[in-house]
Amino acid sequence: MDNVEWSEEQEASARNKVQENSRQLVPQDKQDEYELNANEYWNDFYKIHENGFFKDRHWLFTEFPELAPNQNLSQPEASAYKDGSTRKPINTGLGSCENGLCSLETRTQEHHQLDSMKDGNNIINRLDADGEAILKLGDLKLSDGDFPGSSATYRILEVGCGAGNTVFPILQTNNDPGLFVYCCDFSSTAVDLVQTNAEYDSSRCFAFVHDLCKDQSPYPMPEESLDIVILIFVLSALLPEKMQRVMNRLSRLLKPGGMILLRDYGRYDLAQLRFKKGRCLSDNFYVRGDGTRVYFFTQDELDALFTTAGLEKVQNLVDRRLQVNRGKQVTMHRVWIQCKYRKPFPTGHKENGHIH
Numbered sequence: 382m383d384n385v386e387w388s389e390e391q392e393a394s395a396r397n398k399v400q401e402n403s404r405q406l407v408p409q410d411k412q413d414e415y416e417l418n419a420n421e422y423w424n425d426f427y428k429i430h431e432n433g434f435f436k437d438r439h440w441l442f443t444e445f446p447e448l449a450p451n452q453n454l455s456q457p458e459a460s461a462y463k464d465g466s467t468r469k470p471i472n473t474g475l476g477s478c479e480n481g482l483c484s485l486e487t488r489t490q491e492h493h494q495l496d497s498m499k500d501g502n503n504i505i506n507r508l509d510a511d512g513e514a515i516l517k518l519g520d521l522k523l524s525d526g527d528f529p530g531s532s533a534t535y536r537i538l539e540v541g542c543g544a545g546n547t548v549f550p551i552l553q554t555n556n557d558p559g560l561f562v563y564c565c566d567f568s569s570t571a572v573d574l575v576q577t578n579a580e581y582d583s584s585r586c587f588a589f590v591h592d593l594c595k596d597q598s599p600y601p602m603p604e605e606s607l608d609i610v611i612l613i614f615v616l617s618a619l620l621p622e623k624m625q626r627v628m629n630r631l632s633r634l635l636k637p638g639g640m641i642l643l644r645d646y647g648r649y650d651l652a653q654l655r656f657k658k659g660r661c662l663s664d665n666f667y668v669r670g671d672g673t674r675v676y677f678f679t680q681d682e683l684d685a686l687f688t689t690a691g692l693e694k695v696q697n698l699v700d701r702r703l704q705v706n707r708g709k710q711v712t713m714h715r716v717w718i719q720c721k722y723r724k725p726f727p728t729g730h731k732e733n734g735h736i737h
């Protein structure tokens with residue numbers, strides 16, 4: 382069931398559950414260890430789950446048509462929503478990772494494993510599907526005029542891309558010849574999975590290891606060069622104190638008129654209510670059994686993060702769904718938040734004859 386309203390009692394019961402499971406916090410030394418080794422916990426996650434699955438992402442282009450703006454994405458079953466968006470009925474989870482468990486579908490694609498080889502003095506780690514060398518960020522000499530994707534006309538960056546469950550559908554669906562897709566993750570295991578995927582094409586895509594929370598961790602593109610930045614269930618994985626700096630830096634990468642698209646966990650989502658006592662790190666921030674962490678947002682918190690980074694609201698909606706597992710006879714309340722925030726044009730700028 383889509384966009385179900387919550388009753389007062391439901392809201393109160395959720396609040397009680399959260400109060401109860403937040404009562405006992407994880408000790409600080411353990412918290413520091415989760416932060417210090419965060420990428421290792423995610424490496425372990427991807428070593429276990431690999432990409433032997435392809436998560437169900439049929440909602441991607443109905444929710445975010447900006448990812449393939451020139452394609453005719455006919456959606457006969459799409460229904461209009463109050464906020465003007467359209468979406469197809471969703472009868473499964475959104476394929477996000479919860480408590481280390483993901484809704485999985487068997488992946489049919491072959492996985493390329495091409496081992497290191499030497500080319501003169503350059504170490505080329507791998508070749509992509511077309512036999513092109515896959516370069517690492519550290520191998521590049523970056524200058525403003527010449528960077529991966531510098532000749533593209535539409536640049537998308539996905540941060541925290543995981544195994545590429547968003548990147549590959551974009552590359553398949555968006556056939557704009559001017560498209561270039563960047564993607565990064567601080568898990569080198571995840572980035573390896575992307576780079577060794579049979580669909581990885583270095584003429585259209587650049588995957589790199591990057592820690593969003595490290596100011597000195599470089600991006601391969603200059604500021605004001607991106608049309609779209611995507612964050613799908615990623616901001617929630619960061620230490621809350623570090624979220625604003627991350628957002629500020631991502632905002633600087635956007636062209637004026639460019640947008641950040643986000644989908645993430647909302648306050649009182651089933652995944653939050655299911656946490657047992659002793660897993661809470663701080664208000665609404667928890668650690669799963671596998672050492673990965675997750676925050677549950679309100680719309681206002683996200684609005685503050687985006688607007689403080691100088692962006693303007695295009696959309697900020699809460700998507701509540703009732704999932705029914707008929708086999709187990711249980712109903713589950715999911716709460717996700719979806720946001721689109723745009724970087725304004727400088728005042729006095731003229732676009733299509735309109736002065737901003």
Ligand SMILES: C[S@@+](CC[C@H](N)C(=O)[O-])C[C@H]1O[C@@H](n2cnc3c(N)ncnc32)[C@H](O)[C@@H]1O
Pocket residue numbers: 419423477478540541542543544546547565566567568571591592593594612613614615618619
């Ligand atoms: C819940 S997963 C979502 C993955 C992917 N966006 C998806 O929807 O399938 C969160 C991702 O964020 C990445 N991540 C967490 N903290 C990060 C950081 N500081 N820098 C870069 N990536 C990070 C993790 O490695 C993981 O791949």
